[in-house]
Amino acid sequence: MAPIKLITVNTAPERAKRLIARVVDDMKEKYEIEHVANIERVEDVKETVERERPDVLFTASMWTPEQAQEIVAIAKETCPNVKTLSLPYGLQVEKGPDAVVEYIKEKFPSVLGQ
8 A cells, every 4th residue: 555645734844743753653553654745834835735746734733724724725726636634723732742643643534534
């Protein structure tokens, strides 16, 4: 089975890399996830999605619901089959990185339609 190509949209790329590394490690028995890129600006979503053709795109919790919707719309317009997960606004700030990792692990199967 080919790895699942993941792009994150996060203004803190190092934090995104660390959190996704934890998710990848925790879920490696069930999924092979490859974090292919992080996008820091909404303006770069279209170009990066075109280049990487991800299977999944996550928007981080620093984006408001409106911003997350815009990012998802751009991604789906560019790559209609991309699956998306938008973390609830403020999750990282309010509950910390462990809550982010748990949220992703809980939602990931349904994002993939499993």
